[in-house]
Amino acid sequence: MNDLTPFGRAALLAFAALLLAVPWIASGYVLSVSIICLYLAYMGQAWNLMLGFAGLLSIGHALFVGLGAYTSGYLFTKLGVPPAVGVVAAVAVAMAMGSIIGYLGFRFAIGGVYFALLTIAFSEFVRILLDHAKFLGGTEGMFLPVSQESRRGVDLVNLRGSTEMYYYVILALAAGAFLMCRALLNGRVGYYWRAIRDNPEAAEAVGVDIFRFRMYAVLLSSGMAGVAGVFYAFYYNNLFPEQVLGIERSIEVTLAPIVGGVGTLFGPIFGAFILTPMGELLTEAVEGFKQSGLIAKNVKTDGVKLMFWGLAVALIVLLKPKGLWPWVCERLRLVKPPGQRG
Amino acid sequence: MDTVTIINALVSGLLTGLVYGLSALGLSVIFGVIRIVNFAHGELMVLGMFMALLLFRWFGLDPLMAVPIGAAVLFAIGYALQHFVVRRVSYLPDHMQFLLLAGIAIMLVSGCLVIFGPDAQGVQLDYALDSFAIGNLIIDKVRLYAAIAAVAVASALLAFFKYSSTGRAIRACADNYLGAKVVGLNVDRLYALTFGIGAACIGAAGCIILLLVQVHPYLAPAYTLLAFVVVIVGGMGSLFGALLGGMLIGVSEELASVVLQPSMKTAFSFALLIVVLLLRPQGLLGRVAR
Structure with missing residues (x-):
């Protein structure tokens, strides 16, 4: 807050107020798009913690989401454990997987892009295993029971309730993740992470335990993704390995932080709120063109949206590799220039 | 499980693996010289497959005859990609380049x-079901032809790198970037050529593999990963390693689908990838990692 200009402070407060007010002013459709925005903002924050803070590229975050989703879903459907308890197990399983990947990756010194390939390999491996895991539904999917009356009201223990409740849950998660990352980044850990990211050899030379702090980043990030998995399972109520753990899901998570700005705190949020609505608008436009006959009816609308996302990523890396958020910040003077900070 | 089944699986895996190897050669050439991990690999391959499919539909052209056309078009695409796009991000850290190619891959x-729809589409050849029998050993005609074509293209590539002056110049760039510049090689042009040649390999492999599998867009990420597995197992940047890795993966996939279940075969490859990454990150034939 101290680094913000008065205008920046006002903008932040207005944004927060708007987010809190969305369920009061918006219809069902806008609300569900907002939920996707916040979900991607939250996941973007988790992913950015690894790449943006600690310099570790993961293209396997769907794995942690999937483990969280399947763990809590299984506990709920088979053993009747409510998600409020199941989330602990979900986070534990996701973090256990994170620690396996991290331990192997860092102990065997698998660096850079090879580490990304390791995350992909694990993610695909687990996806195929889940395809064959009959007790988790396999390719036929796992379905969480949900009744009509449970779609009203608020039941946080069972994570059952109205769309408004899901909105506030994911808003709380996204806000919590933002505040936590902010605190971490400004603390000792944050400085260690950035030192490791910018120059691992130098960091090690001045005594930073790079193995330990890299592990912290992976554990925290995978745990956060595990929580997102619980939300995913109880919001969508059906889980298919292909849909939850597909590599597309892992790439989707990376889009918002890349567009917003890798390594920035607000970038993942900004990116999610730019990309998701634009994707939706594009979907609407394509559907409209289909109705009026400008585009052939058999064109896959989803494909057009994905093309736009791919183009967005490519253009950002080419033209604004630091992301849009730092540029917007500077243009709108949201943050004080470095010299004037208290 | 009798011996004949196993030997048949071995042979057919070996033949399919040679096509994997050719495709992986494309990835390996690009990485070995430009040090770019081409995350759009499978997408370029699927492009080659669709091209062969259209040529077959429009002109009845056998996919094997489409190889030169597919290779030429993909060469142009690869050249342009390096010249206009990838070259501009060489100052960025590796992971940003990786993400740029991921964006291109998604596009x-x-x-x-959008153009072809999600359904699997293949070519119907009159010799598709023919096979050669040597004793109990049965070899599919298409698989043998595909393997021969793959070996032919791969040999042409290896000969190009070994004997032509351009090939030698490209190897010089790979061995010593600064030295290549000092002696006056046009490194930018050679890099674009290399990307083009790598992409041409991928395009040729795409045309060839259409003999064996039906094409649909979602094959692309699977082929990207497959090529990574092949190249990492064989050794990044080693050309013979890519072919060897291809055969190894082809055989292990085929054996896994005979011994276990067909749907488990990719899990087997990923397990192999994890093991190789951990125990021998430079690959079986690779030099010590950079």
Whole structure:
């Protein structure tokens, strides 16, 4: 807050107020798009913690989401454990997987892009295993029971309730993740992470335990993704390995932080709120063109949206590799220039 | 499980693996010289497959005859990609380049989805079901032809790198970037050529593999990963390693689908990838990692 200009402070407060007010002013459709925005903002924050803070590229975050989703879903459907308890197990399983990947990756010194390939390999491996895991539904999917009356009201223990409740849950998660990352980044850990990211050899030379702090980043990030998995399972109520753990899901998570700005705190949020609505608008436009006959009816609308996302990523890396958020910040003077900070 | 089944699986895996190897050669050439991990690999391959499919539909051209056309078009695409796009991000850290190619990959695969739809489509050849029998050993005609074509293209590539002056110049760039510049090689042009040649390999492999599998856009990420597995197992940047890795993966996939279940075969490859990454990150034939 101290680094913000008065205008920046006002903008932040207005944004927060708007987010809190969305369920009061918006219809069902806008609300569900907002939920996707916040979900991607939250996941973007988790992913950015690894790449943006600690310099570790993961293209396997769907794995942690999937483990969280399947763990809590299984506990709920088979053993009747409510998600409020199941989330602990979900986070534990996701973090256990994170620690396996991290331990192997860092102990065997698998660096850079090879580490990304390791995350992909694990993610695909687990996806195929889940395809064959009959007790988790396999390719036929796992379905969480949900009744009509449970779609009203608020039941946080069972994570059952109205769309408004899901909105506030994911808003709380996204806000919590933002505040936590902010605190971490400004603390000792944050400085260690950035030192490791910018120059691992130098960091090690001045005594930073790079193995330990890299592990912290992976554990925290995978745990956060595990929580997102619980939300995913109880919001969508059906889980298919292909849909939850597909590599597309892992790439989707990376889009918002890349567009917003890798390594920035607000970038993942900004990116999610730019990309998701634009994707939706594009979907609407394509559907409209289909109705009026400008585009052939058999064109896959989803494909057009994905093309736009791919183009967005490519253009950002080419033209604004630091992301849009730092540029917007500077243009709108949201943050004080470095010299004037208290 | 009798011996004949196993030997048949071995042979057919070996033959399919040679096509994997050719495709992986494309990835390996690009990485070995430009040090770019081409995350759009499978997407370029699927592009080659769709091209062969269209040529077959429009002109009845056998996919094997489409190889030169597919290779030429993909060469142009690869050259342009390096010259206009990838070259501009060489100052960025590795992971940003990786993400740029991931963005391009998403564009290509969803473009294919928009144009061709999600359904699997293949070619019907009159010799598709023929096979050669040597004793109990049965070899599919298409698989043998595909393997021969793959070996032919791969040999042409290896000969190019070994004997032509351009090939030698490209190897010089790979061995010593600064030295290549000092002696006056046009490194930018050679890099674009290399990307083009790598992409041409991928395009040729795409045309060839259409003999064996039906094409749909979602094959792309699977082929990207397959090529990574092959190249990492064989050794990044080693050309013979890519072919060897291809055969190894082809055989292990085929054995896994005979011994276990067909749907488990990719899990087997990923397990192999994890093991190789951990125990021998430079690959079986690779030099010590950079």
